[in-house]
Amino acid sequence: MNPHAPNLLSLDGDYDIADDGWVVIIKPDQTEIIAKPSQVTHVSLAAYGISGKSTQVTLPEGKEWILPSDEPFSTVRETVIYIQSEELELAEEPVEENVCGGTEQLIELDGLFVGLESGRWVIVSGERDIPGTSGVRFSELAMLSSVTQNVQLSGDQSSPLPGDKIHSFIKFADKLAYCFKRDTVTIHGNVVKATHGETRKEVLGSGDGAKALQSFTLKQPPLTYVAAANPSGVDSTLKVFVNDVQWHETRTLAALPSTARNFITKTDDEGKTTVVFGNGREGARLPTGIENIKAEYRNGIGKAGNVKAEQISLLTTRPLGVKEVVNPLRASGGADKENRDQARKNVPLGVKALDRLVSVQDYEDFARIFAGIGKARAVELSDGRRQLVHLTIAGADDIPIDRNSDLFRNLQQALLDFGDPYQAVQLEIRELMLIVISAGISVLPDYQWEPVVTDVRYALLDAFSFDRRELGQDVMLSEVISVIQAVRGVAYVDVDILRGIPEKIADMEHPGQRRLLTPAEIAMKVSGSLMDDSGDPLMDSNGKPLKEPLARVAVNLATNKSSTILPAQLAFLTPEVPETLILNQIS
Structure with a gap:
């Protein structure tokens, strides 16, 4: 039997070929034949002086692989056949357009996702598209x-x-704050709001109708407060149940009717919260019972809750269906409770506006006593179309505040609720300016350098700390010299550098926008070099940059510059950046 015919292929061995597979035949002259076999059989074959098992492939009509004009022997020896085909899924066309957001950009997701609907909050994470730079990742909240x-x-x-x-x-x-490279973008759709505090349920004790002003102390301090759009800026998470009926917290028991189911809370210096009930004349007494006073609340508060992005990865309890959890955005707005000095400063402000915002100063005072706010400055400005109250805020102890945080949104809402409904208000977050000081110090005879320089460093960090500086307060060279000179053991001081490094500067390439400083610009400002009008360093006769401390570091209040309203700046020294305070000994 002839092992080869125009529509019959006898292979050099026994192979598994799928019934619905394809074969590709490449002849010596590079002619290609692609066909689906009409029949595949496994036979024993003897030809060319040898015998063995072979797979025979019958090709359909019109797919003849060897013609009468072909040289039989060379065609058989040099023909290559591909037989084990594999079906490949059709690849999707890549989309390379950056993700920038806005109602003009239609963004195609990589699959079908049911449950998404307009008005839903999502978090967009990815690498920012920055010309000449890569690896800068960012996440932000967005609404569909x-x-x-x-x-x-x-x-x-x-x-x-x-x-x-x-x-x-x-x-x-x-529009998103930044444009992202599409191949790095992840859109988190299962987004929920989370606040600080662990839920507790406990029995406070037993009520006694014979006792007035009965009180109980919560066993798990500190009590958690969450941001709210009210004059204080917070709501308590405490719920109290008496005989399984909820009683409500009030600011004072005075003038309450004798049947009012209310209570007040007191917090001591150690953060322990005590619940106090009425005396039967102002507020109802507790009914007599056994362990009938119960509380439900959350404990945990303060700056410790301002976790970094992607720091949370575990849940104490895992609801059904939840596989994993992560926080793409950092937490912000968590502040420690007021200390005594802050309370002395804020208490008088609370009685000035009386929760009615009329003057510009009222807006500033209201914001300063709002929980989580450390500093505020209000000015009246024009945006080119109308007069408005511009309010710049800084978090307590300079905690981070995001524009999408509960703290920012609730303060914004409270200003509208308690202010003039016809008065335009613009709320902005402070712009940071780091103070840079380099000084030489000579110590008096018999004084050691290390103790003196430690005292000088402490005095400067205290005098120019966040707590002691105000928004828009300039930094004077005379202040720096006075603080250093007042330290015991200092003979004299020579300040070499006094500069301020702003968080952002005007972007000349994009009018009306602000940008972060480049490392070279930061290095130039830290060096203390004097600049000409074009921003180039001034040189002395030897070609070296001229250096001289500024007599005054200008720290701006909120202002309208080139039709753009800029927030107030806050300048202070921080121990977190030790390179901004350099002290050398003068021998």
Whole structure:
């Protein structure tokens, strides 16, 4: 039997070929034949002086692989056959457009996601698109403005793209703060708001109707307070139940009716909270019972709750269906309770406005006593269209405040609720300016350098700390010299550098926008070099940069500059950046 015929292939061995597979035949002259076999058989074959098992492939009509004009022997020896085909899924066309957000950009997701709807909050994470720079990652909160389920249209937008599957298409309500490289973007859709504090349930004790002003202390301090749009800026998480009926917290028991189911709370210097009930004349007494006073609350508060992005990865309890958890955004707005000095400063402010905001000063005082706010400065400005009250805030102890945080949003809402409804108010977060000081110090005879320089460093960090500086307060060279000279053991001081490094500067390439300083610009400011009007360093006769401390570091209040309102600046020294305070000994 002839092992080869125009429509019959006898292979050099026994192979597994799928019934619905394909074969590709490449002849010596590079002619390609692609066909699906009409029959595959496994036979024993003897030809060319040898015998063995072979797989015979019958090709369909019109797919002859060897012709009468072909040289039989060389064609058989040099023909290559690919037989074990594998089906490949159709790859999707890559989309390379950056993700910038806004209602104009329709963003195609990589699959079909049910449950998405307009008004839903999501978190966008990815690498920012910065020319000449890579690896800068960022996350931000965004709201969906529209969600559609569809297929991608062809180039002329008239018909569906052949073979495309249904995808989800979304639009964001606003433009994102930055544009992201699409291949690095992850959009987190299962987003929930989380606040600090662990839930506790406990029995406070037993009520005694014979006792007036009965009190109980919570066993798990400190009590958690969450941000709220009220004059104090917080709401307590404490709920008290008496005989399984909820009683409500009030600011004072005075003038309450004798049947009022209310209580007040007191917190001592150690953070322990005590619940106090009425005396039967102002507020109801507790009914007699056994362990009938119960409390439900959360404990934990303060700056410790301002965790970094992606720091949370575990849940104390895992609800059904939850696989893992992460916080793409940092937490912000968590502040420690007021100390006595802060309370002395803020208490008088609380009685000035009386929760009615009329003057510009009222807005400033109201913001300063709002929980979580450390500093505030209000000024009246024009944005070119109208007069408005511009309010710049800084967090207590300079805690981070994000524009999407509860603290920022609740303060903004409270200003609207308690202020003039016809008065435009613009709320902004302070712009940081780091003070840079380099000084030489000579110590008096018999004084050691190390103790003296330690005292000088402490005195400077205290005098120019966040607590002692105000928004828009300039830094004077005379202040620096006075603080250093007042330290015991200092003979004299020679200040070499006094500069301020602003958080942002005007972006000349994009008018009306602000940008972060480059490392070279920061290094130039730290060096203390004097600049000319164009920003270039001034040189002495030897070609070296001229250095001289500024007599005054200007720290700006909120102002309208080039049709853009800039927030007030806050300048202070921080021990977190030790390179900003350099002290050398003068021998």
